[in-house]
Amino acid sequence: xxxxxxxxxxxxxxxxxxxxxxxxxxxxxxxxxxxxxxxxxxxxxxxxxxxxxxxxxxxxxxxxxxxxxxxxxxxxxxxxxxxxxxxxxxxxxxxx
Numbered sequence: 001x002x003x004x005x006x007x008x009x010x011x012x013x014x015x016x017x018x019x020x021x022x023x024x025x026x027x028x029x030x031x032x033x034x035x036x037x038x039x040x041x042x043x044x045x046x047x048x049x050x051x052x053x054x055x056x057x058x059x060x061x062x063x064x065x066x067x068x069x070x071x072x073x074x075x076x077x078x079x080x081x082x083x084x085x086x087x088x089x090x091x092x093x094x095x096x
Contacts, residue, residue: 019081026066033083034059038076046071 022028031052034041037059042051045061049068053060060083061072069080 016079016081020079023069023080023082029082030064031060031062031083032069032072033081034061034072034077035079035081041076044075046075 023032035058036056037054042054042059045051046063046065046068048065049061049063049072051059052062072080
């Protein structure tokens with residue numbers, strides 16, 4: 001049981017590391033998720049970053065400027081992950 005939990009933790013940690021690293025590559029994603037954001041961070045966001053959703057559990061932010069994720073880390077984000085503007089699962093019907 002311990003080996004299985006350790007393997008799961010390693011896989012999960014690797015996924016978070018890869019996802020967070022990919023957000024630093026300019027042009028990879030225009031919207032990001034910040035888990036458990038500090039409210040003070042909202043006052044220090046770069047000018048070109050828009051807030052799509054903000055609550056105690058997460059913030060979803062958007063910007064078209066390449067390299068904006070580095071500015072989010074400077075503003076106080078601990079972890080920045082790629083996100084979809086419409087959420088993890090997009091249930092809207094696609095236009096034909």
